[in-house]
């Protein structure tokens with residue numbers, strides 16, 4: 796799985812000044828085909844979450860480019876890359892179990908003290924945390940809600956990578972634990988915008 800990351804070449808670049816992070820390319824891979832309409836929703840959600848995270852920390856490149864891993868051209872050269880792996884079921888559909896706290900929604904790994912630029916996201920667990928109130932939504936709304944939650948988890952982990960710090964904050968994207976309100980801070984607006992037939 797991690798092999799896929801080697802499709803993206805990391806070009807040697809001069810050290811960027813601290814205030815401006817290197818131009819980052821985020822490459823998103825999915826274990827399973829995404830539901831129809833989920834990719835555009837995820838890209839839109841990531842744009843919003845990147846802006847929110849960049850407001851919290853200068854370490855996040857607000858102009859980061861996001862691309863699908865399955866559409867990466869071999870030999871692509873980038874300044875810096877972050878690879879995201881979506882695991883499990885990214886369909887927001889009724890599930891038999893529901894978790895509310897203490898589950899791992901996303902993770903990064905630290906090797907020899909350095910946090911690798913690989914983000915893992917557990918879509919199934921995210922769906923379980925979002926829970927029944929979101930299962931009754933129409934397809935567009937479910938895509939948007941799931942995409943928003945995935946994007947928030949990605950940005951949480953990305954901040955660990957960008958700052959090279961495992962530290963957590965008390966508020967916002969860096970909180971150690973995400974509940975439904977952290978995953979979907981603007982749920983009502985999101986859902987209202989996509990109101991339509993089921």
Ligand SMILES: [Zn+2]
Nearest residue numbers: 951955963971
């Ligand atoms: Zn964390």
